[in-house]
Amino acid sequence: MAGGIGERFLAALEGVVGAAAVRAAPADCWPYGYDNSRRHAAPGAVVFPASEEEVAGVVRLCAEHRIPLVARGRGTGTTGAAVPTPGGVVLSTERMARILAVEPDDRLLVAQPGATNAEVQEAAAAHGFFWPPDPTSAAFCTVGGNLAYNSAGPRAVKYGTCRENTLGLRAVDGTGRAFRTGVRTTKGVVGYDLTRLLVGSEGTLAVITEATLRLVPLPEATATLRAVYTDVGAAARAVASVMAQPVTPCALEFMDGNAIALVRERPEADLPAGAGAMLMIEVDGPAHGIDHAAEAVARAASVEGLVDLRRARDATEVAALWAARKALSPALRQIAPKKINEDVAVPVSRLPALIEGLGALARRHRIRIVNFGHAGNGNIHVNLLADPDDADEMARARACLAEVFDLVLRLDGTLSGEHGVGLEKQPFVGRELDAHVIALSHAIKAQFDPFGILNPGKVFPPPDQEASARSRR
Amino acid sequence: MAGGIGERFLAALEGVVGAAAVRAAPADCWPYGYDNSRRHAAPGAVVFPASEEEVAGVVRLCAEHRIPLVARGRGTGTTGAAVPTPGGVVLSTERMARILAVEPDDRLLVAQPGATNAEVQEAAAAHGFFWPPDPTSAAFCTVGGNLAYNSAGPRAVKYGTCRENTLGLRAVDGTGRAFRTGVRTTKGVVGYDLTRLLVGSEGTLAVITEATLRLVPLPEATATLRAVYTDVGAAARAVASVMAQPVTPCALEFMDGNAIALVRERPEADLPAGAGAMLMIEVDGPAHGIDHAAEAVARAASVEGLVDLRRARDATEVAALWAARKALSPALRQIAPKKINEDVAVPVSRLPALIEGLGALARRHRIRIVNFGHAGNGNIHVNLLADPDDADEMARARACLAEVFDLVLRLDGTLSGEHGVGLEKQPFVGRELDAHVIALSHAIKAQFDPFGILNPGKVFPPPDQEASARSRR
Known part of the structure; x- marks a missing residue:
């Protein structure tokens, strides 16, 4: 084209x-x-x-x-x-990187797309606020990218994703026309919600040129807990138990036994014997109530199979408790620089079935799978470790991956909780979405981008491929 | 047609x-x-x-x-x-009124569109949860209607509207094809966000047949405060001050001096002398922290111009404090059964300018205007009292209303915070939305509803009218 x-x-x-x-x-x-x-x-x-x-x-x-x-x-x-x-x-968007306004009374911030997430957080923090989306790459990634992918991170379990924290946008469609969506208020129902149609559309509908972001007050205090379990089943039951009581944590991070095995030998990890799974739990809120909140969550997390539960008493202890989790990514990169890293999500109640199913797939395909992620959203990073120089292992990994996606969909889950589709998951989109939804999506894209020039070939299979894939089914 | x-x-x-x-x-x-x-x-x-x-x-x-x-x-x-x-x-949707599932671990509820908001709340409460949208008509209105209008109520200031609290939908488009949108998880970024495109689209894109709603844990405790001010400027400053500190209230309701005058004589109102504006404030959260939360909000609300601030100590006192606010709607209906009731929203910092501007319009057009509403969202119900049998007064009210909308838009506001557009505000939509956004919206509708049979003529002016309105500008 x-x-x-x-x-x-x-x-x-x-x-x-x-x-x-x-x-x-x-x-x-x-x-x-x-x-x-x-x-x-x-x-x-x-x-x-x-x-x-x-x-x-x-x-x-x-x-x-x-x-x-x-x-x-x-x-x-x-x-x-x-x-x-x-x-x-x-x-x-490097040259469109300014924070245009911070309005604490209105709880909003206006940014150009090239501003980094960290710059937004800094500008908001100066007024006692933050913007909830917090991807791991916050120091580098931009607001425009966050919005394009609907990126999130640990805090989403309490504070939501970009979708829940964007009031309005300015954007340019595929014909070069600029337009404005949304409002500067937290309520507004005039016309269709084009703001959220653009959020997560991965640059296929329009180029975002300005964003009005919803700010949330910084909490006064945070408490950090680490809960270690005998096995992933126990940890998954603890997640459901935590999510069924009123104190919603601001982080509820999970590591499975394979992830623990990877970091167990690191000196900073300090993990008890018999650790088969682990949760990192943070709660935030008013300083006065933080101990009670931590205790409520600790009680909920104390299910059968709990080996050890600790709360950090100061910043040093917070760092110590997070050490095992933070050691994981470097350890993974070291042993498997080209691991296949997926970010599926399932309803919280299906986490035990997901982890169990992943174990069965790992055994059957003889692939090592390491799981960790944002358990409060059921959003698990599934890492298939395969040596790219081993053609046979890579073939097994790819076959395994396709079955991982089928497992996730059988469990009422989604192929991506926060990374998006891009090119990587595009061939699998038709397994999750109705054919008619894909057809409607193509039709919507054609209205915003009649010449098909905006990030073509991303997210959805091209209409012709889609039709031929359907006819093969 | x-x-x-x-x-x-x-x-x-x-x-x-x-x-x-x-x-x-x-x-x-x-x-x-x-x-x-x-x-x-x-x-x-x-x-x-x-x-x-x-x-x-x-x-x-x-x-x-x-x-x-x-x-x-x-x-x-x-x-x-x-x-x-x-x-x-x-x-x-009367015969599609079932609650299909309540899943507390997954914090979701699945309902058919004809279930009432109250039935949803009841089913959720049995598991310790609620669904945030709480329109005044909750006892009667349906989930399908709530979603079609993106309805909300007082709680939206803390918990959001339908948009922030709907995970997925099933729906039938204008050709009779059924499709599924969204996910059963709180994160999901596979494809375009058709869920929120349908929410608030007032039945013009598809008929909703099932909704997966996000549940939130019921708070342990609630505290109710009433703050009375000398004038609306003071009350508006208090709203901004409350919204700029970390304890977000779950209700922050406003009444202006004209509203107070309407209910002052009612025995249950019990208002101090010199009451020129009033806020009803509720905070909720863990029982242990509720006093501190109430004190934080009370401190923030104690701006210059505060006449009286009371906190209810028990259910009887809660009812007494709310009495003035609850007396307002019957009083309004009595003196002006056919009042024009709008639900504009402006950024919280612009509330003083809005209320002042409305006062000036009332004087100029010789129309009595009574204002109250959800101040935390800047969402004010503007009531123009006019006698429908007085043609001259009705003409003045209509002229005034057009200027009310212009005022709201000058203040970066929106014509509707929660009621939607329908037929009532359809002629004014072009003042708020870009012409190109309206064109894109028509184009999107044509994809979902190629024969134009779904609730035609609502929300957007018909394309031909719109074009001729533009050419007249």
């Missing part, structure tokens, strides 16, 4: 944003071709607009020349959603 | 749902023609499907015959959204 980028197109791009804001040399373009999925495709040009007007001009030009365009924050996504169409345009 | 209902169509309808589930006699149809806007249009038939399959069959038939269809709960809406197209079909 791409018409290919020629001199005339580049000159026109420079006319819109200035020559200094266009890069077309292959060496300059290369670094804008990857994301954290380790996929890569070289764009034909990278453009750095500084305003919504310039974004609109760039999109209009791409529409006219039928050149695919992908908006890009910092490339921390894990699904290939920000990897460009080969030879297409990358629109980097 | 309506083809008109004939014998052949009625026979076909009976073929889908059974003869007992179709009413076509004018006397039977009449009561299904109104809503709480006091508008009325007689439908040509009322149909009572008992399953999604029957809903799909009815919609398919209407699509085939190009007969307009509106889904209807209990008709408690205030905007005419549920008033049928004259001679069209009303699809009543």
Whole structure:
């Protein structure tokens, strides 16, 4: 579909944003071709607009020349959603990175898409507030990327995802038209909810140029607990028990036995004997009530199979309790640099069945699977460890992965809790979504992006592939 | 557009749902023609499907015959959204009123659209949970209606609206195809967010046949405070001060001086002299921390201009403090049975400017305006009192109303915080939404409802009217 980028197109791009804001040399373009999925495709040009007007001009030009365009924050996504169409345009939001307003009385903050999550948190914290979404990459990832993926993190269990914490947007559709969605109030029901239609749409409907974010007051106090269990069944029962009582934790993180085995030998981990699963639990709220809240959660977490439950008394102890969890990612990277990392989610009550089912799949396919994640949302990071140089093991891992997804869907779950679809999970989307929902989604995309230039081929299988996949079923 | 209902169509309808589930006699149809806007249009038939399959069959038939269809709960809406197209079909959800599942571990409840809000609350409460949306009409209004309007109530200030508390839906589009949106988990990012696209779309995109609702644990304790101020400016400053500190109230209700004047003489009101504005504040949470929470909110509410601040010590005192607020609606109905009741919302910091601006408009147009509402969301019910038998006063009220909307939009507000658009505010939608957003919305509707049979003419001005309105600007 791409018409290919020629001199005339580049000159026109420079006319819109200035020559200094266009890069077309292959060496300059290369670094804008990857994301954290380790996929890569070289764009034909990278453009750095500084305003919504310039974004609109760039999109209009791409529409006219039928050149695919992908908006890009910092490339921390894990699904290939920000990897460009080969030879297409990358629109980097680096020069649209300002915090435009913080309004504590109205509990909102207005940011450009290139501002990092950390910059948003810092600006909000100066007024005693925070923005709930807290992906692991918060120090680097951008608001635009967070919104495109509906990214979240541990805090979502109490405070929700981007969807629950975005009041309104400004955006440019695939014809280069700018528009405004949503409101500056926490209630508003005039017209369709285009704000949430754009959140999570992975840049396929419009380029976000400004976001009005809902702020939440910073809690006065936090308490951190670590609960160790004999086995994952006990830990999963504890999660359900915690979620069925009134004190909702602000983090409820899970590690299975394989994850514990990976970090057990690290000196900082300090894990008791017989640790088959572990929960990290945090509660926050008014300083006065924090002990009672911690006790309520500790009681709920004290199910049969509990080996050890500790509460950190100071910052040093908080760090010590988190040590095992924090050691996990480096340990995983060390033993399996190219692990397959999925982020499925199931209803909390189905966690025991999920973990048990994953164990059975691991045995059957002879693949080591390490599970950890945000248990309060039932959002588990399933890591299939396979050596990419071992073709047989990789084939087993891929076969296993397909069965992991089937298991998740049998348990009323979803293929992605927070990473999104991009290219990685696109072939599996048809297993989760109704064919008619996919058809409606294509139809909606065609209204926002009639020339199909906005991040084509991401999220949904192209209509023709989808139809032929259906006919094969 | 309506083809008109004939014998052949009625026979076909009976073929889908059974003869007992179709009413076509004018006397039977009449009561299904109104809503709480006091508008009325007689439908040509009322149909009572008992399953999604029957809903799909009815919609398919209407699509085939190009007969307009509106889904209807209990008709408690205030905007005419549920008033049928004259001679069209009303699809009543009365026979789809079951609670299908309550899953406390997963914090969710599955309901059919005809279940009332109260029935949902009752089923959830049996497990220690509630569903946050709490419109005043909760005893009668249905879940389907709540979702169609994105209805909320006082609790939204802390717990959000339908949008933040709906996990997934089943629905039937305008061609009679059933589909499923969303997930059974609190996180999920596979595909576009069609759940929230349907929530608040007032039946113009699809008929909701099942809803998976997010439950929240019932708080252990609640504290009720009443704060009386010399004037609305002081009360508005108190609202901003309360919203800028960490304890978010679960109700923050406002009455202005005119509202107080209406109920002052009632024996149950018990208002101090010099009361020019009033806030009702509730906080909820763990029993142990409730006193501290109440004190934090009381401190924040104690701004200059505070006349009196009381906290209820028991249920009798709670009832006494709420008495003035509860006396207001009957008092209003008595003196102005046909008042114009709007539900605009502005950012909390703009409340003083809103109330002041409304005062100026009232004086200029010689219309009495009474304001009260959900101040924590900036969601104010603006009541224009006019005698419908006084043509001159009614004309002044209509002129005033148009200026009320302009004022709200100048203050970055929205025309509706929770009632929706329907027919009442449809002529004003173009003042709030970009022309391009309206065009995109029409385009989206055309994908879900290609024959234009689902609640036509509601929310958005018809495309032709819109275009001609634009050309006149």
